[in-house]
Amino acid sequence: MSETKKKSDVLIELAKRRGIFWPSYEIYGGVKGLITLGNVGFEIKRRLENLWIKYFVYSRNFQIIESPVIGPRSVYVASGHEAQFTDKALKCDKCGSVFRADHLLSEAGINVPEGASLEYIDELVANNMVKCPNCGEKFSKSFQWLLMFKTEIGLGDLGYLRPETAQGIFTEFKRLYVHGRSSLPMGVAQVGMFFRIEVSPRQGPIRLREFTIMEVEFFFDPETNTGPSDDRYLEETLPLLTAEDQEKGVSELRNVKVKDAIKNNFFSNNWIPFFLVLTKSFLNALWIPDGSYRFREKLPNERAHYAKQLFDCEVMLESWGWTEVAGFAYRTDYDLSGHMKVSGEDMSIFISSTNKRIIPHVVEPSFGAERLLYALLEYSLRIDEDKRVYLSLPPYLAPFDVSVFPLLSKPEFIAKAKEVADRLDGFKVNFDDSGSIGRRYARADEIGIPFAVTIDYQTFSDNTVTLRFRDTKEQRRISIDELSRELSRLLSPAKPIV
Amino acid sequence: MSETKKKSDVLIELAKRRGIFWPSYEIYGGVKGLITLGNVGFEIKRRLENLWIKYFVYSRNFQIIESPVIGPRSVYVASGHEAQFTDKALKCDKCGSVFRADHLLSEAGINVPEGASLEYIDELVANNMVKCPNCGEKFSKSFQWLLMFKTEIGLGDLGYLRPETAQGIFTEFKRLYVHGRSSLPMGVAQVGMFFRIEVSPRQGPIRLREFTIMEVEFFFDPETNTGPSDDRYLEETLPLLTAEDQEKGVSELRNVKVKDAIKNNFFSNNWIPFFLVLTKSFLNALWIPDGSYRFREKLPNERAHYAKQLFDCEVMLESWGWTEVAGFAYRTDYDLSGHMKVSGEDMSIFISSTNKRIIPHVVEPSFGAERLLYALLEYSLRIDEDKRVYLSLPPYLAPFDVSVFPLLSKPEFIAKAKEVADRLDGFKVNFDDSGSIGRRYARADEIGIPFAVTIDYQTFSDNTVTLRFRDTKEQRRISIDELSRELSRLLSPAKPIV
Numbered sequence: 004m005s006e007t008k009k010k011s012d013v014l015i016e017l018a019k020r021r022g023i024f025w026p027s028y029e030i031y032g033g034v035k036g037l038i039t040l041g042n043v044g045f046e047i048k049r050r051l052e053n054l055w056i057k058y059f060v061y062s063r064n065f066q067i068i069e070s071p072v073i074g075p076r077s078v079y080v081a082s083g084h085e086a087q088f089t090d091k092a093l094k095c096d097k098c099g100s101v102f103r104a105d106h107l108l109s110e111a112g113i114n115v116p117e118g119a120s121l122e123y124i125d126e127l128v129a130n131n132m133v134k135c136p137n138c139g140e141k142f143s144k145s146f147q148w149l150l151m152f153k154t155e156i157g158l159g160d161l162g163y164l165r166p167e168t169a170q171g172i173f174t175e176f177k178r179l180y181v182h183g184r185s186s187l188p189m190g191v192a193q194v195g196m197f198f199r200i201e202v203s204p205r206q207g208p209i210r211l212r213e214f215t216i217m218e219v220e221f222f223f224d225p226e227t228n229t230g231p232s233d234d235r236y237l238e239e240t241l242p243l244l245t246a247e248d249q250e251k252g253v254s255e256l257r258n259v260k261v262k263d264a265i266k267n268n269f270f271s272n273n274w275i276p277f278f279l280v281l282t283k284s285f286l287n288a289l290w291i292p293d294g295s296y297r298f299r300e301k302l303p304n305e306r307a308h309y310a311k312q313l314f315d316c317e318v319m320l321e322s323w324g325w326t327e328v329a330g331f332a333y334r335t336d337y338d339l340s341g342h343m344k345v346s347g348e349d350m351s352i353f354i355s356s357t358n359k360r361i362i363p364h365v366v367e368p369s370f371g372a373e374r375l376l377y378a379l380l381e382y383s384l385r386i387d388e389d390k391r392v393y394l395s396l397p398p399y400l401a402p403f404d405v406s407v408f409p410l411l412s413k414p415e416f417i418a419k420a421k422e423v424a425d426r427l428d429g430f431k432v433n434f435d436d437s438g439s440i441g442r443r444y445a446r447a448d449e450i451g452i453p454f455a456v457t458i459d460y461q462t463f464s465d466n467t468v469t470l471r472f473r474d475t476k477e478q479r480r481i482s483i484d485e486l487s488r489e490l491s492r493l494l495s496p497a498k499p500i501v
Numbered sequence: 502m503s504e505t506k507k508k509s510d511v512l513i514e515l516a517k518r519r520g521i522f523w524p525s526y527e528i529y530g531g532v533k534g535l536i537t538l539g540n541v542g543f544e545i546k547r548r549l550e551n552l553w554i555k556y557f558v559y560s561r562n563f564q565i566i567e568s569p570v571i572g573p574r575s576v577y578v579a580s581g582h583e584a585q586f587t588d589k590a591l592k593c594d595k596c597g598s599v600f601r602a603d604h605l606l607s608e609a610g611i612n613v614p615e616g617a618s619l620e621y622i623d624e625l626v627a628n629n630m631v632k633c634p635n636c637g638e639k640f641s642k643s644f645q646w647l648l649m650f651k652t653e654i655g656l657g658d659l660g661y662l663r664p665e666t667a668q669g670i671f672t673e674f675k676r677l678y679v680h681g682r683s684s685l686p687m688g689v690a691q692v693g694m695f696f697r698i699e700v701s702p703r704q705g706p707i708r709l710r711e712f713t714i715m716e717v718e719f720f721f722d723p724e725t726n727t728g729p730s731d732d733r734y735l736e737e738t739l740p741l742l743t744a745e746d747q748e749k750g751v752s753e754l755r756n757v758k759v760k761d762a763i764k765n766n767f768f769s770n771n772w773i774p775f776f777l778v779l780t781k782s783f784l785n786a787l788w789i790p791d792g793s794y795r796f797r798e799k800l801p802n803e804r805a806h807y808a809k810q811l812f813d814c815e816v817m818l819e820s821w822g823w824t825e826v827a828g829f830a831y832r833t834d835y836d837l838s839g840h841m842k843v844s845g846e847d848m849s850i851f852i853s854s855t856n857k858r859i860i861p862h863v864v865e866p867s868f869g870a871e872r873l874l875y876a877l878l879e880y881s882l883r884i885d886e887d888k889r890v891y892l893s894l895p896p897y898l899a900p901f902d903v904s905v906f907p908l909l910s911k912p913e914f915i916a917k918a919k920e921v922a923d924r925l926d927g928f929k930v931n932f933d934d935s936g937s938i939g940r941r942y943a944r945a946d947e948i949g950i951p952f953a954v955t956i957d958y959q960t961f962s963d964n965t966v967t968l969r970f971r972d973t974k975e976q977r978r979i980s981i982d983e984l985s986r987e988l989s990r991l992l993s994p995a996k997p998i999v
Contacts, residue, residue: 019676020679021680022564022566022676022677022680025673025676027568027569027669027672027673028572028573028576028672029673029676030672030675030840030844030846031573031575031576031672031844034569034571034572034573034654034660035655037569037571038569039566039567039568039569039669039673040566040567040568041564041566041676041677041680042564042565042566042680043680044566044567045565045566045567046565048567061929064932066520066539066540067540067543067544068520068537068538068539068540068542068543069537069538069542069543069546070525070537070538071525071532071535071536071537071710071711072570072694072696072711073532073535073650073696073710073711074526074532075526075529075532077529078526078529099657101655152571152652152653153652153653154650154651154652154662155650155651155698156532156698156710157533157599157698159597162532164652164662171525171537174525174526174528174529175523175525175527175537177528178517178520178523178527178539179520179539181518182519182520182539182540182541184935196570196694198570198571200653200654200655212569212571212654213569213570213571342528346528346529348528431559434562437682
């Protein structure tokens, strides 16, 4: 337990000190749920996003777009968010503190059934004499807390900051379908910011008010697009926890082959397991080991209002236990139908093979970039026997590709090192000539730079340098002429298995 | 004139049809000032941002961070935005239309002096009997229109959506200074969304309510960091329009060497011309030709409240004339001092060479990504003698690196083309096997794909393909084994000249 705590403390301290992440606006006392990514954190996150785009967009020939953060109210009426994207909350009349009703009651040992009404919650609060944990005062009536940020677009025009990027795809479906050459299945992705006003967010990178989401809206005809034509995904094994098992009180995972899971009717359609397999491959590329993540089906009362079936990808984190990093929702034709109804625009398309007009169905793989970043960092953090702290990041996700160090801070060493750095055009180089070489290695290891090139005495006689490997501290000599090619090889990113 | 109009119409039509950009939420009647970037537009913008990062961050070893979009009110009190980031507006009491007072009056032929009070505007409106252009009704009193979007962060906690990314850097200055090894000068960049509620934005990609900004806050000690140590920028020539010239009624540019401009005291400090030279080099990399952009110093009454000196980079656009795409503000110690005053946190640092505590000064180069994207597209649009429409984009900014086409849609041609595409790992490939080869070339040209590889009969006998060049339509044969290296060479991005 104390060992556990220590590791996460090491990470948080390192994150602040070296510019990975920290709570924003500390000079104004901080704002809960907002963090700043520093130079190192930004770069790791950017590479993580690029890898995701490679796996979930380029490798599938999907589209990727950028739609506005602000949406007019009608969009979020049609999507059901205005009515249903809420938490029930309690506000203390005396000190003004606000709490999520279910969290507060369950912390007081009182079970709140899903879907309990405001009246029922008020009854529970009264009967159990629940009081404000901050000041001891009683609560007045509970209320619906809207999880969307409101704003005015013009004078009197209500708008919302998007709570997901999805609606910016659904509203543009008709154009996107044309850009996709009017054929299904069609995937449209987006990587961008979204916003949720959590009632009481914790500090740290797990429960935020601003996030980056990476998601695909995958449109298909449930009658004719019954699954991927490439069968390879059927042979893969997934760590699954089904809703049925959970309802029976079973909490052990099934490690089950996709084709067997399909036979057992675990999935509403075959695109879900396909995306779960792709996700497994993506997590492997993050070096998050098998056994540390699972795909848990959400129970009917846990699902978002638009989802007919929903799987979460959860990663085991030291401080937070099983933590959602991605969701896979079967949204059916819920959203397109909603927009069709409210806007009056026809969202149906004609399928020539069946001679029918249909409204496409949607499966949505959706990833939280900041949570994945945190998971990546936690799984990469190492403290070795001589207390060296380093991040064992996959090389293609590190904040710099390579360090270049002159062994000594003499002019001829520095000049030669700069010359070597200049030849590494196309790589992101951490050039550092201050302090002892040991300290420079340590600084580079701490932020996960996978390779270090050092210019030493021998360089001047035979044009070789040392190439040092972060995890093993192994060093080997390499000719400057071969350096660029060798680094390209070492840094080449992983590829999807399906 | 009609020719001009036609070219911009061609671009807007192309942008909608091929997924570059279009007005968002059309099914709900649209929202002024919001656009969606499609698959093609997103990719060009992303590459544009990456090139900017290369020029303005990596090549200078600056930091780049990501701070929240939402800020607590106190941040924008300290920055002066809440009080001063406003336009004066008029609202029609009958139809509710809102107008920028200065725009409305100047369209009615009435000159409004900069800094005119609300009372003075009301007088002008009354004396000239200015009426609502939409319904003919009179206006009631003018008012201050705040250009920031308001929101509530928690219950009753007022916050703003950032109107610039800069404050997310200034508030974190003390940490960032440590991450930068506690030395000046120091550059910290950010690429991200920001928001402004324009009173009445036009449709289109020029005047938006959500933008992507790419900016650097460059911190320096005005006493000891008097300019770049590398002198090369002094020999470069800049197209300048000074405030003094404008005040004298001169509108011709001076094409002036930086060292001469410095001698003439055109700049408050030498970092400004340095960043102007870097910008010139960046615009050249966008193939925006010399003569199509200028650096105009803003007049004292045109400057933002925080700027002691301000240059705009303006690009000549067909429909909008000289259009601001970047600004270079000398913000002095205005922001850090403001935060020091309001938060009570000491923002000063110790300079050992002068043995003084100082508050660093700031120069801020700041670029609008969507406007640059539009300028890039407009300058790249070509219509040749046989009415072929194509985007002559720099290869490293195109939405795909290369097309791969089988000449015929026979299985053996398709299989061979897929094999070639697979070998082009690391390139973004547009694979297309439908329609005539001429049509496929045309589709690729329209979105600016610089190169096309075609698998034809000869491929099966000698393992060569044709490599076609977008702008010239020239084709030459190349061995499949050499393709990857040749494309790498052709696609290698431009580099900064300083």
